[in-house]
Amino acid sequence: MSFTFKDALSLSIFGSSHGSYIGFTLSGIPAGVKINSDEINLWMSRRAPGQSILTTQRKEADEVEIISGVNDGFSDGGAITGIIKNMDVISKTYSELRDRPRPGHGDISLYYKYGRFRNFQGGGFLSGRMTACLVGAGAIILSALKMRGINILSYIDTMGDISIESEKKITENDIYSHETRMPDLDANNRASSLIMDLIKNGDSTGASIKTIIKNCPPGLGEPFFDSFESVISHLMFSIPGLKGIEFGSGFGFTKLKGTDSRDEFYMEEGKIRTRENHNGGILGGITNGMPIEFRVAMKPTSSIRESQNTVNLETMENEQITVKGRHDPCIAIRAVPVITCVSALAVYDLILRSGINRS
Secondary structure (H helix, E strand, O other), X not given: OOOEEEOOOEEEEEEOOOOOEEEEEEEOOOOOOEOOHHHHHHHHHHHOOOOOOOOOOOOOOOOOEEEEOEEOOEEOOOOEEEEXXXXXXXXXXXXHHOOOOOOOOOHXXXXXXXXXXXXXXXXXXXXXXXXXHHHHHHHHHHHHHHHOOOEXXXXXXXXXXXXXXXXXXXXXXXXXXXXXXXXXHHHHHHHHHHHHHHHHHOOOOOEEEEEEEEOOOOOOOEXXXXXXXXXXXXXXXXXXXXXXXXXXXXXXXXXXXXXXXXXXXXXXXXXXXXXXXXXXXXXXXEEOOOOEEEXXXXXXXXXXXXXXXXXXXXXXXXXXXOOOOOOOOOOHHHHHXXXXXXXXXXXHHHHHHHOOOOO
C-alpha cells in the first residue's frame, strides 16, 4: 500500500481517523524556505471540524507540531515532519459497523483488501480525517508559493441546485467569510438553508469546487505521463469523496464548436495571452501562462441517518443499518481548503522538477 507521493517533492502521511495521532513527512523542500506556523494553523482551522452548525460537530484543535526539518523558522533541507493529535475520538459508535459496511463508504473495500485485521473505526486511514495531513503539508508550500507571487483560490461554485450566478473578482476573505464557502451572499444564504434542511432530515448533498491558480509560471508540466493535469489529478484523487475533475471548459467542450472554444493569442504588456481561457491555462499538458482553472466534484456524504440496506460480513446475509456518529451534511465545505493545499503541493512539485528558481 502507498501512503507516499514521491517525485521532486515527497509527501508521506501516517495515522488513522481514530488513532492517537495523524501526521505527515514532507521531503524535497530546499533549505531556507520560511516556515510560517501561523499560516499553517490558519489553514488547519479552515479545514477543522466543528467550525459551525453546518459541519460535523467533532471537536479537534488540529494544531500542527513540527518535530523535524525546521531550524529557526526556516526549512533546513531535511524532511519536515508534523504531527496532529486526535482528541475527540468516539470509537464505540463504529463497533456495530465492523461486520456491516456502510453503503457508499470504503468499509467494504477495506474488508476485501485487508480482511479481519483492517482498521475500520471511522474509516481508518481512508477517512476524510486524513486530509488534515494534506492541509498541514500543503500550507507549508502555500507560503513558499506566495513568496513567488503564485496565489491559489478554491471555493464552492455549485451546491445541489444552487450556483453562483456571477463570479466577480473573488478574494480569500470572500470565501472564508461565508460558512458555506460560496463567495456570494445570496448563494451562501440559500445553501445555508439547504444544509439546515438536510441536517433536520438526516441527509446530505454534493457540490463542486472551483480552483483558480494565478501567476503560475508557463512551462510547468512534464510530457507525457506527468503533464500538469496528470499530477494535479493524481493528488486530487487522494482526497476522499472526490469523484471528478475537469480543466477549463472540461466536459463543456462537448457542446462547443472549434470556432467557439479556440483560445486565440494576443500580446499584452510584453506577454502572450489568450482571449479566452477554455483550456484552463494548460496546453499539451504544460502551463501556458494563463490562470490555471479546474473544477472538482465532491459526492454527498454517504453517512446519512436513514436506514440503509447492507450485508453482514460474518453471516453473509442481508441486513439493515442506521449510521450513527458525527458527519458533515456537505463534505465539500471542509474540502475547500484541502483542494487549495493539495493544489499547492502539485504546483510546487512541478516547479522543483522544472528547475525554475529552485530556492
